Amino acid sequence: MFESLKKKLSGTVGKISDKFAEEEIPEDGIEEKVEAKSEASRTTESSVTGSEVPSEESSLLNEEKTSTEEKSAESEEKTPKKSGLMGFLRGKSSSEEKDETVSESTESQVSSETDTSKFDSTSSETHDKVTEETEDKSGILSFVSHKTISEKDIDDILFELEMALLEGDVALEVAETIVNSVKENLVGRKIRRRNDVADFTKEALKTAISEILDVESQDINELLGKSRETGEPLKLMFVGINGTGKTTTIAKIATHFIEKGYTPVIAAADTFRAGAIEQITHHADKIGVKIIKHQKGADPAAVAFDAVAHARAKGKEMVLVDTAGRMQTNTNLMDEMKKIKRVIKPDMIIFVGDALTGNDAVEQARKFDEAVGVNGIILTKADADAKGGAALSIGYVIHKPILFLGLGQSYGDIMEFKPEWMVEQIFGE
Template sequence: MFGKLKEKLLNAASKITEKIYKKGEKQDEEEKKIIAKVEEKKENLKVQPKKEIIDEKKEISFFDRFKITRTIKKVIKKEVVILEEDIEDILEELEIELLEADVALEVVERLLEEIKNELVGKKISADDNVEEIVLNAIKNAIRNILSQEYIDIEEIIQKNKKLGKPTVIVFVGINGTGKTTTIAKLAYKLKNKGYKVVLAAGDTFRAGAIEQLEEHAKRIGVKVIKHQPGADSAAVIYDAIQHAKARGIDVVLADTAGRQATNINLMEEIKKVVRVTKPDLVIFVGDALTGNDAVYQAKEFDEAVGIDGVILTKIDADAKGGAALSIGYAIGKPILYLGVGQRYEDLIEFSPDIIIRNIFEETQKYSTEREF
C-alpha cells in the first residue's frame, strides 16, 4: 500500500540525511585543518581518524542508503544549521516524483513548503539522530496537510436524537467507486453501535442498484425504503425520512445514482435531492485508485451541492497514495472514513496517523476504531 509514495519520500529523507552528514563532515575537516596548522609544530602530534567514510563512488539503492543512514553511527563534531540551499535540489526532485505518484499540484507545493518550514534553520548537534529528525519533519508536514476539521457523525446523531429527528446523510459520487457498498458498511457500523438505521434506495437510475442495496440491507438487518426504477430520487429519500420520523429511527443513509459532473440532468437531480431533503451531511465517495481524478470529482460535486466530507474506498489496493494525501487539502473538507477491504467491518475512521504509518512503516492490521 502506498508503495510509490513511500519510495519517493524515503528516498528524499535519505538524501537529505546524507547531505547533512556530509555538511557536518566538511565542517569537521575544515576544523581539523585549522587545528593541524596551529599544532603542526608540537611534538608527538597524533591525528586519529574520527570515523569511517563510506565509499561515495559505490552505487547503492535508495533502500540500502536508507538502511545505512539508520544503522551507521555518525558523529558531527560541530553544530550544523540546515539551510534552504542544502535541501532545495532534493525537494525539486521530490516535487516531480510526487506528481508522478498522483499527488495534486497544490498539495505538492504545500507539502514541500511545510518540509522547508520544518527543516530550514534547524540546528543539528552531535547527539542528534539526523535521520529521525528528517523523517519527523516529513511526517509533520504530511500531518499538517491531512489535518482538516473533524466531523463527529455520532455527535450529530446524538444531537438530532435529542431534538427528536433522524440524521440524514446523502452519498454522492460517480459510478464504480463503491458507494452502495460503503453505505452498507456505515449502516453496519452504526447498527453495531446501537443506532437504528434505514436505507433509502435513491439510485433509481442504475439497473440493479435497488436490488443491490436490498441485498446488503438483508445481510445487515436493516430496512430499505424504495420506489420503482426511474422514480424521483428526491421523493424516495423524502419518504425514507418520513418513515424514520414516524418510527423513531436514528439515521437515514441515502444512496443516489452515480454521475459525472458533466451530466447536466443528473447533476440537477442531485441538487434537487439536497434541496428537498435538507440532509445533515452530504458525503462524497471517491475511489483512491483513481488518484487525481478523485480530487477533481470531489471539487466538482462540492461546487454543485456542497459536500461536507469524503469517504475514500479501495485504500488497501492503492499503490500510489496520491488521492489519500491530496483530497482533503485540495477541497478543504475532511476525510471521514477509509474503505480497506470487502467485508462490512472494513470501514475505518480516518486519522492522519493511519496514512503516515502506512507510508513509513510496514503494512499492519487495521483497527476498526478511530486511532489518534
C-alpha cells in the first residue's frame, strides 16, 4: 500500500542528501573532528590560560584555519559562489539572514581566535558566543563545520517532488502545502553532520504529511455509546458514485460494529439500480443483519424512514442507509440524497470513494460535500492503492476525516483510519 508515494518521498530524502554529499561536511560530525584534533584542542585550551606555550601542532592548525579563511574571504569578493567550509558560512541566502548576526560574529571570532591567546576575549558578546558554541558542540573547531540550508539548495528538488506528487494523484493544494512546509522547515537549518540532511528532510516530510492528515474527527464509537444511552439510533447515510463500494462497505461496517456488540439495521435505499436490493439483501443475510426494503423504484427516503422506525422500535443502535450511485442525471442523484437527508436527518453522511480513482475521488467528495454536507470519508480499495494520492488529499481538501479504509472484498477487510498509521506506512522501515 502507498508504495509509490513512499518511493517518491524517500527519493526526495536521497536527492537532498546527495546534494549536500559533495559538501565538506564531516561524516560523523564535529565530535569526530574534535577527537582527531583533541591534542591540538587541549593545547589550545591550555594556551588560553597561559599556562603552556602552544605546541607546534596547535600553531599549525591555527595557520591552516587562517589561510582557509583568507582564501574564502578572497573568493567571496571575486565570486558569490560558495567555496569551502567558510564559503558555506558566507554563502548566505535571504533565509539565512536570521543567522547572519551569529555567523558574522562567529567568523570574526574565528579570525581573532587564530591567535589562541585572544580566545578568552574581553568582549562579553564574543565570549558568550564562543562559550555557547563550545558548550554546544564541544570544541572551537566546530563552528567551521556546518552549512546552513538555503532555498536555492533545495528549490529544484522540491519542485521535482511537487511534480511527482501531482503525478501520484495528490491534489494540487496538498502538493503545494507539503512542498512549502518542507521548505519552511529546512531552510535555515544548520547541517553539522552528513546524516543531518537526510534526518532533517525525513522529519520535514513527516511533519508536512502529519499536518495534512490532521483533520478533526468524530468518533463513531462515542456516538454509538450515546445512542445506546438515549435509545435514539445512530443514523449513518452512505453516499458516493456508482461502483465505489458503498454496498460492500455497509456490510463491512455492520460486521465491524456487530463485533463490538452493537445491532445494526440496513436500509436498502438504492431502489434505482437493477439488482441493488438483491445485492444488499444477500450481504445482510450472510452477516445476519435485518434489512428494510421496498420494491424497486420505490422512494428511497421512505425506505430509510422505515429503517429508522424499525431501529427505534426494536432498540437497535445503528441504521446504515445504502444509497444509489447513479440516477438518470447527476442532479437527480443529488436531489435524491438531499431528500433522504431531509427525511431522516442522518447523524453522519459518509462519503465512500474509490482510492484508486485518485483525484476523481477527491472531486466527487467535494461535490457531495457541497450538495449534502459530508461528515466523514471511507476510502475503498486501498488494498490495491500504490499511489496514496486520494488517501493523502481527500480529508485535507474537504476538511473532513477519513474514518475507515476498505482493504479487500471480504467483510473483515476494513480498518479504522488513523493518521499516525498512514505516516508509519509511508515512513516506516
